[in-house]
Amino acid sequence: MFVHLQGPWSPLLGRLSAEQLPFLHIPIIEYTFAVVVLLGLVVVGAVTYLGKWGYLWRGWLTTVDHKRIGVMYILIGLVMLLRGFADAFMIRLQQAMAVGPHSPGYMGAIHGYLTPFHIGQIFAAHGLIMVVFAATPLLVGLMNIIVPLQIGARDMAYPYLNAMGLWLTAGGAALVMASLFIGNFAHGGWYGFVPYFELSYSPGVGVDYWMWAFQLSAIGTSLGSINLIATIVKMRAPGMTWMRLPIFTWASLSTNLIALTSFPVLMVSLALLGLDRYLGTHFYTAGMGGNLMLYNDLFWIWGHPEVYFLILPAFGIMSEIIPTFSEKTLFGYATMVIASFAIGGVSWGVWLHHFFTMAAAPSVNSFYSVTTMLVGIPTGVKVFNWIFTMYRGRVRFELPMMWALLALFLLLVGGMTGMMNAFASNDYMWHNGIFVVAHFHMMVLLIAASIFGAVEYWFPKVFGFRLEQKWGKLFFWFMVLGTGFVFVPMFILGLAGMTRRLDYIPYAAWAPYMQIEMIGIALYVMALAFFLAHLYVSLRDRSKNLAEADAWGTGRSLEWMTHSPVPSYNFAITPHINTRDEWAWRKENGLTELHAGEYEPIHMPKNTGVPLVIGAFFFALAFGLTWRIWWLSLISVVLIVLMIILRSFQKDTDMTIPPEEVERTEKRAIDTLYPSSRADVPVYPGGTVGTATAYQRLSASEDVGVSSTGTLPHASVDR
Amino acid sequence: MDPQGLIAKTSYHYFLLDVGIMLLIVVPTAALAIWAMIRYRKGGKGTYQPKWAHSWTIEAIVWGIPLITVGVLSYLSVKAIYAVNPYNPGAISQAQKKAGGDPLEVDVIATDWRWLFIYPKQHIATTNELVVPKGIPVRFRLTSTSVVNDFIIPQLVGMIDVMPGMRTKQALVSDHIGSYVGFSADYSGAGLSWMHFTTKVVSKHQFSSWVSTIQTDPQKLTLNGFNRFARPYIPVGEKSQPKFGEVQQGLFDLVVNEVMKGKTWKTPMDMTENMVAYLNNQNELQKEGYY
Numbered sequence A: 001m002f003v004h005l006q007g008p009w010s011p012l013l014g015r016l017s018a019e020q021l022p023f024l025h026i027p028i029i030e031y032t033f034a035v036v037v038l039l040g041l042v043v044v045g046a047v048t049y050l051g052k053w054g055y056l057w058r059g060w061l062t063t064v065d066h067k068r069i070g071v072m073y074i075l076i077g078l079v080m081l082l083r084g085f086a087d088a089f090m091i092r093l094q095q096a097m098a099v100g101p102h103s104p105g106y107m108g109a110i111h112g113y114l115t116p117f118h119i120g121q122i123f124a125a126h127g128l129i130m131v132v133f134a135a136t137p138l139l140v141g142l143m144n145i146i147v148p149l150q151i152g153a154r155d156m157a158y159p160y161l162n163a164m165g166l167w168l169t170a171g172g173a174a175l176v177m178a179s180l181f182i183g184n185f186a187h188g189g190w191y192g193f194v195p196y197f198e199l200s201y202s203p204g205v206g207v208d209y210w211m212w213a214f215q216l217s218a219i220g221t222s223l224g225s226i227n228l229i230a231t232i233v234k235m236r237a238p239g240m241t242w243m244r245l246p247i248f249t250w251a252s253l254s255t256n257l258i259a260l261t262s263f264p265v266l267m268v269s270l271a272l273l274g275l276d277r278y279l280g281t282h283f284y285t286a287g288m289g290g291n292l293m294l295y296n297d298l299f300w301i302w303g304h305p306e307v308y309f310l311i312l313p314a315f316g317i318m319s320e321i322i323p324t325f326s327e328k329t330l331f332g333y334a335t336m337v338i339a340s341f342a343i344g345g346v347s348w349g350v351w352l353h354h355f356f357t358m359a360a361a362p363s364v365n366s367f368y369s370v371t372t373m374l375v376g377i378p379t380g381v382k383v384f385n386w387i388f389t390m391y392r393g394r395v396r397f398e399l400p401m402m403w404a405l406l407a408l409f410l411l412l413v414g415g416m417t418g419m420m421n422a423f424a425s426n427d428y429m430w431h432n433g434i435f436v437v438a439h440f441h442m443m444v445l446l447i448a449a450s451i452f453g454a455v456e457y458w459f460p461k462v463f464g465f466r467l468e469q470k471w472g473k474l475f476f477w478f479m480v481l482g483t484g485f486v487f488v489p490m491f492i493l494g495l496a497g498m499t500r501r502l503d504y505i506p507y508a509a510w511a512p513y514m515q516i517e518m519i520g521i522a523l524y525v526m527a528l529a530f531f532l533a534h535l536y537v538s539l540r541d542r543s544k545n546l547a548e549a550d551a552w553g554t555g556r557s558l559e560w561m562t563h564s565p566v567p568s569y570n571f572a573i574t575p576h577i578n579t580r581d582e583w584a585w586r587k588e589n590g591l592t593e594l595h596a597g598e599y600e601p602i603h604m605p606k607n608t609g610v611p612l613v614i615g616a617f618f619f620a621l622a623f624g625l626t627w628r629i630w631w632l633s634l635i636s637v638v639l640i641v642l643m644i645i646l647r648s649f650q651k652d653t654d655m656t657i658p659p660e661e662v663e664r665t666e667k668r669a670i671d672t673l674y675p676s677s678r679a680d681v682p683v684y685p686g687g688t689v690g691t692a693t694a695y696q697r698l699s700a701s702e703d704v705g706v707s708s709t710g711t712l713p714h715a716s717v718d719r
Numbered sequence B: 001m002d003p004q005g006l007i008a009k010t011s012y013h014y015f016l017l018d019v020g021i022m023l024l025i026v027v028p029t030a031a032l033a034i035w036a037m038i039r040y041r042k043g044g045k046g047t048y049q050p051k052w053a054h055s056w057t058i059e060a061i062v063w064g065i066p067l068i069t070v071g072v073l074s075y076l077s078v079k080a081i082y083a084v085n086p087y088n089p090g091a092i093s094q095a096q097k098k099a100g101g102d103p104l105e106v107d108v109i110a111t112d113w114r115w116l117f118i119y120p121k122q123h124i125a126t127t128n129e130l131v132v133p134k135g136i137p138v139r140f141r142l143t144s145t146s147v148v149n150d151f152i153i154p155q156l157v158g159m160i161d162v163m164p165g166m167r168t169k170q171a172l173v174s175d176h177i178g179s180y181v182g183f184s185a186d187y188s189g190a191g192l193s194w195m196h197f198t199t200k201v202v203s204k205h206q207f208s209s210w211v212s213t214i215q216t217d218p219q220k221l222t223l224n225g226f227n228r229f230a231r232p233y234i235p236v237g238e239k240s241q242p243k244f245g246e247v248q249q250g251l252f253d254l255v256v257n258e259v260m261k262g263k264t265w266k267t268p269m270d271m272t273e274n275m276v277a278y279l280n281n282q283n284e285l286q287k288e289g290y291y
Ligand SMILES: [Cu+2]
Pocket: A088, A126, A130, A441
C-alpha cells in the first residue's frame, strides 16, 4: 500500500468487496441493474439467435473503416446521451421534490429521494458523461465519417490508430458504466474539485473511476486528433487546395488543433491528481506545500478549449446544412474560416473566467473578461453569415435545416448569456449558480441540436436511406418545448441567486419553478419516445426512403458525389477538385456522370482485432487501478505492451481491391438504387458508371467546353 | 435580484447596462434571422440569387457590429471589475469616509459544513449567524479548513472563494435593516445544501448591545476547541448553533497556519449513504460533546 486508505484492502481483490456492490442494497440501482442485465441478455440472445457474431466481429468490432468507426463512436455517444439524460431526470426530480423544510424524504434521504452522497455522484456523472462521453464521441464520430469523404480520401491517414482511439473511448465509457454497479462514482462535480478530490475528502473509489475514465477518453481523443489533422493535411484529393476545403473540414481542422494542444494538459492534470491519491504526493493538497489553484489552472487550460473543441464542429455542421437547404453558396467563406480559427485561437487565453471569484487582482480578471468577450466577435460574425446565407436563398425547412436553425437561435441565447458571464462583475453574483448552468446548457443543447441535424443530414450518406420526417418533427418540437420549460425557469432562478449542485433547496418559494422544470423534463421524455419512434419507423420504411448519391438534391460538397451508402473505398476513382463546392459546380456544368475509363486496383487497410483487445486491456488496467488490484493492472500493462510489439511485427496489414470487384460493387450500387431505368437516372455519382450512357454524356459535356478547364477527373491517385 | 447593499447595487447597475446593450444587438439579430427565414423560404417572394456569397459592405458591418459591441462592453466590464474588486472596492472606501470611524472586521472560517464568524476586535464568534450594523463597511477575511467554499450573500455582496490554507478578502456595506441569506456556493460535499447562514443587518445601537450579550456567553473558543468544532458536521434544521463569548487571539491566522502545515479534517467514508441514520448518530455525538 502506498497511502493510508479508509476501509479494507486485500491483495486479491484490492478494495473490492461485497459491500461495494450497491445493487445489492440500494433499490434504485437494483432495478437499474435488473433492466441492464435483461437488456444485455436480449442483445446477446438476439445476436446469437440470428447468428450474427461473425458479422459483428468482421464487419464492426475489428473494422478500420473510418465510416464504421464513426458509426460506432456515434452509437457510444447516443447510449451515453441516454444515460446522461437519465441522470438529468433524477437530478430534476430530486430538486423538484426537495424544496422547503417541509418537503418529505424517502429512502434514507431527509428531503426528496436521494441522499447528498448519491445525488453528488449523479451531478458528477451527468456532467462528465454529457461532455466527454456523449458530445465528444458524437462529434468525433461525425468528423470521422465526413472529413475523409469531403476531401476525397479513401480512409483516414492512420486507420489502425483510428480504431485505437475508438476502443480507448469505449473503455472509458465502460468504466463510467461499471461504476454504476460496482462501487460508486465521484461525487464532487465533473470537473473535479481540489482538494475535495484528494483522498482526505473523497476516500472512496469514485474519484478513481472518474479519473481513469477521463484519462482513457483523453488519450483516445488525442490519438483521434492527430489522425484527423494528418488526414486533412495529407490526404486531400488532387486539386483540393486550402481555399477549396469544405467548411466542415475547416472546422474539424481547427477543432482538432485545439484538441491536440489541450488534451495533453488534461492528462497531466489528472496524472498529478493520481500521484496525490496513489503515492501521497502533495500537488493539489491544501497543506504541505500543495497548491489547489494549480489544478484549476491546468484543468481549465484544457477545459475551456474543450468547449470550443465541441462547438467548432457544431458550427461547421451548421455551415454545411444552411447552404444546402438555402440552395445557395455559403456567405463569406473566407470569413467563416478566419472566424473558426479566431475562436480556436482565443480559446487558449480565456480559462481564468472559470475562477473569476478566486480573488485574482482586478487587472487579471479584467484581462480574462476582455479576452472572453473577444470570442463574441467571430461568433457574432458567424451568426450574421448564416443569416446572409439564407438571404436571397430558397430556404427549405426540412429536418436537418430545422435543427440547424434551432442551433442558431440557441446560440443567440447562449451567446448573450455567455457575454453576461464574461462580464466579471455579473459573474461575481452568480459564478457557482444556476444561471451559469443554464447558460452552458444552451451551448451544449446548441451542440446537440447541430448533432441531431448532422445525423439527419448525413444519415442517408452512411446508410443509404433517409430518416422519415413525421416522428422526427415531433421529436424536434418536443425538444424545443422541453428546452423552454426547463431552462427559462432555470435562468430566472439563476438571477434569483440559486446556486449549483444543491440536493435540498431551502426556499419553498422556488418550488413552482422547479415544478415547471419538471414539466420540461416530462416533455423531454416524450421527445425521447418520439426519437425512438423516429428511428423505428425510419428503419421499417427504409425501402421507401432510399437515397440517391445527392440525398437532399442540393448537396454542395464532395461527399454527395459518391454512392449512398458509401462503398468501403469511398470513391471508385479519386476525384479531381476544380473549385470550392465541387459537387454543386459539377451539377451546374453537367459533369455529374464522368467516367475515367478503367477502374484501377484500390489499396486499403486490413481489418484488425488488435485495437479492440488493447482497448479491453486498458479497461482492465484502469479497473485494476481504481480498485487497487495491483496484479490485474500489472498483467494488463504487460499484455498491452506485448500486443503493441506483436502488432509492429505484423507485415500483412493492407490489401488491394481488384478493379473487377470495384466494378461489381459500383454496378450493384447503381442497380439497387435505380433498378427500373438506368438511362433516365437524374444524377449519377461522379466517376462511377460503366455503361454506355455515361460515355455518351461525357462526350456531350466535352462539347460544352468543360475540358478546357483541363482538370477532368481522369487520374486515379493511389495513396 | 434585489440589491440591498452598496456592492450588490454597483453590480446591479452594470448588469443592467450590460443586458441592455446585449439586447440591443441580439433582438434585432434574431428579428433579422426570422425575417430572412420567412422572406426567403422556398416558394416565397424573395429573389433567388444562388451565387451571391460576398459583399464587402456586409462583411464590414458583420465584423463591425460585434467589434464595437465587444469594445463597449469590455470597457464597462473593466470599470465594473475595479468598482467591486473585493480587495480595494472604491465604493467601499468612499462609504468608509462618509461613515467615519473604523470598519467592522469579521474573520470567516468555513468548515465542513458550517460558517464560523469571528469578530476579532470584539473577541466573540458565532456559527451560521452574521450580525452587522447598518451603513458601516464590513471587511472580511476568509479561509476554509478543508475544501473550497464560496461565500455569497446575494442581496449584499457577490461570490468570493474561501480556500483552505489561504486567505481571501471581501467587503460590504448594507443599506437597510433586515435579514438576508448567505450561502456556500461551491460544492463542498454532503452538507453543502445546509451550509447557509443568516445575515442580520441591525442598527448601530442594536449591534453593540448584541455584542455585549454574546460576550457574556460562557463558551470559549481556543484552537483546541476549534479542532473539535471543525469536524464534519451537517447542520440540518434550524437548530441554534454555538456562540462563543471569548475567542483565542489570532485564531484565524492559527487556523490558516495549521492547514498550511497539513492539518485535515477527513471525511469518513460513506458518511451520508443513509442520511437519517447518519444524522441520528450525529445528534448522539453532539450530546456527548463530540463537536
Ligand atoms: Cu446537464
